[in-house]
Amino acid sequence: MKIEELIKIAKAKNPKIDEKLINKGYDFAKKAHKGQKRASGEDYINHPMEAAKILANFGMDSTTLTAAILHDVPEDTKHTLKDIEKEFGKEIAFLVKGITKLGKIKLRGEREEYYLENLRKMFLAMAADIRTVLIKLADRYHNMQTLYAKPKEKQFRIAKETMEVFAPIANRLGIGDIKGDLEDMAFKYMYPKKYRQIEKITKSKYQERTELIERIIKKIKKDLKKEKIKIIDIHGRAKHLYRLYLKLKKHNMNIDEIYDLVAIRIVVPEIRNCYETLGVIHKYYKPLINRIKDYISLPKPNGYKSIHTTIFGPEKGQLLEVQIRTPQMHREAEFGIAAHWIYSGKNKFIRLLFNKDYSKSNKEKLKTIRKELIWVKQLRNWQKESLEDSTDFFKSLRIDFFNDRIFAFTPRGDVIDLPEGATPIDFAYSIHTEVGHSTIGAKVEGKPVPLDYNIQNGQVIEIITQKGKLTPDQKWLDFVKTSMAKVKIKQALKKQKKIKL
Numbered sequence: 001m002k003i004e005e006l007i008k009i010a011k012a013k014n015p016k017i018d019e020k021l022i023n024k025g026y027d028f029a030k031k032a033h034k035g036q037k038r039a040s041g042e043d044y045i046n047h048p049m050e051a052a053k054i055l056a057n058f059g060m061d062s063t064t065l066t067a068a069i070l071h072d073v074p075e076d077t078k079h080t081l082k083d084i085e086k087e088f089g090k091e092i093a094f095l096v097k098g099i100t101k102l103g104k105i106k107l108r109g110e111r112e113e114y115y116l117e118n119l120r121k122m123f124l125a126m127a128a129d130i131r132t133v134l135i136k137l138a139d140r141y142h143n144m145q146t147l148y149a150k151p152k153e154k155q156f157r158i159a160k161e162t163m164e165v166f167a168p169i170a171n172r173l174g175i176g177d178i179k180g181d182l183e184d185m186a187f188k189y190m191y192p193k194k195y196r197q198i199e200k201i202t203k204s205k206y207q208e209r210t211e212l213i214e215r216i217i218k219k220i221k222k223d224l225k226k227e228k229i230k231i232i233d234i235h236g237r238a239k240h241l242y243r244l245y246l247k248l249k250k251h252n253m254n255i256d257e258i259y260d261l262v263a264i265r266i267v268v269p270e271i272r273n274c275y276e277t278l279g280v281i282h283k284y285y286k287p288l289i290n291r292i293k294d295y296i297s298l299p300k301p302n303g304y305k306s307i308h309t310t311i312f313g314p315e316k317g318q319l320l321e322v323q324i325r326t327p328q329m330h331r332e333a334e335f336g337i338a339a340h341w342i343y344s345g346k347n348k349f350i351r352l353l354f355n356k357d358y359s360k361s362n363k364e365k366l367k368t369i370r371k372e373l374i375w376v377k378q379l380r381n382w383q384k385e386s387l388e389d390s391t392d393f394f395k396s397l398r399i400d401f402f403n404d405r406i407f408a409f410t411p412r413g414d415v416i417d418l419p420e421g422a423t424p425i426d427f428a429y430s431i432h433t434e435v436g437h438s439t440i441g442a443k444v445e446g447k448p449v450p451l452d453y454n455i456q457n458g459q460v461i462e463i464i465t466q467k468g469k470l471t472p473d474q475k476w477l478d479f480v481k482t483s484m485a486k487v488k489i490k491q492a493l494k495k496q497k498k499i500k501l
């Protein structure tokens with residue numbers, strides 16, 4: 001890819017881009033990688049450029065793009081991090097260093113160990129600077145695109161790591177498209193037979209569905225026009241293959257039971273238009289019961305917002321899914337945390353993530369972002385507190401990481417992100433360790449509940465504490481769900497034993 005092309009993309013997304021800096025990065029990296037080839041036979045420089053292109057499409061700034069262009073220099077060439085710092089300054093050198101560190105992850109003897117170590121490093125990098133992880137994701141994305149050139153054994157290992165480490169992280173950061181693509185690319189190498197089977201099943205169905213959707217879109221456009229609702233965009237979106245495969249497995253491989261093979265996505269100007277659109281859709285098409293999901297008032301823990309509904313289509317009543325959102329929701333669903341990073345401004349974002357005191361004027365705006373990023377913040381706090389017990393911590397964190405998540409609220413309206421099945425004790429420890437230790441009771445929506453109660457999504461939880469109670473109950477360990485609560489309880493009990501002895 002040519003540098004001019006990269007700058008064009010970057011400029012289209014972000015007019016204030018520093019062209020000179022990006023050009024300088026390109027010249028430096030090109031010289032450093034001179035003569036080096038990728039396994040695919042192309043010039044090495046093409047790889048960091050492709051990674052930078054992915055980030056340019058996110059609208060990332062010049063610093064991040066330049067760091068992406070330089071990301072393999074210290075590892076693979078005679079030029080050092082010191083050289084980069086001299087030429088490009090501390091910030092870019094810091095980002096490149098972070099990526100180099102992530103790249104040094106060595107394959108250990110035991111797979112589990114290796115896996116946990118990977119996760120741990122990703123989390124640490126995420127806590128230091130989210131941009132490092134975004135560059136690493138872009139790096140992996142292009143490596144997956146060119147995985148065909150690698151030997152077979154390597155293909156499997158890299159694909160598996162992508163599926164187990166990188167796709168979940170992309171998901172956690174709310175970058176839906178990257179997550180879906182990474183999973184699909186990994187799926188292809190991990191289970192080639194199944195991949196081809198799914199491709200075959202879906203091929204004719206996709207065609208049929210896409211044509212149907214095109215006809216329905218025309219009709220919905222008319223319906224919404226009649227009701228005077230402005231549409232910014234309406235399009236069909238095909239489900240990613242790996243997600244489809246997981247769903248098919250649940251439905252005995254019967255593709256006729258998959259309603260969102262191709263879904264209709266409607267983008268309307270404002271939130272109230274989303275609800276109006278839902279109303280219009282339901283006026284003209286009968287909805288399927290229990291399939292209306294309002295992720296606007298109750299966003300998914302990774303911040304995803306939209307309204308989903310499944311309706312009986314106009315022809316033969318085929319079921320199909322409709323997704324309704326605003327442009328901002330759409331942008332955030334595509335770019336996730338990167339969107340926040342860009343639109344809230346770097347400094348605010350970093351302040352927000354790492355400090356408790358941020359300026360009052362931005363409080364409202366930051367509050368919204370904070371709610372969505374609460375998971376990243378909690379993670380950082382857990383890490384700080386749990387370093388001594390890190391093996392246990394990361395082992396259980398893995399379980400948290402893959403479980404479905406729910407949101408619960410404090411009486412003040414703060415959001416706590418928890419795994420499904422979490423209890424008031426988990427909730428209490430998520431607020432603060434001392435709150436956890438001193439818990440003696442809990443109320444849900446004002447009514448007392450037992451401490452092993454299963455919190456439901458969206459509930460308001462009030463924790464009742466006893467001042468001066470500093471030790472948890474041993475039997476809490478039987479029912480708590482979060483790694484954080486487990487580690488905290490164990491630590492406190494251990495400490496207490498020592499004191500008694």
Ligand code: MN
Nearest residue numbers: 047071072139
């Ligand atoms: Mn690379």
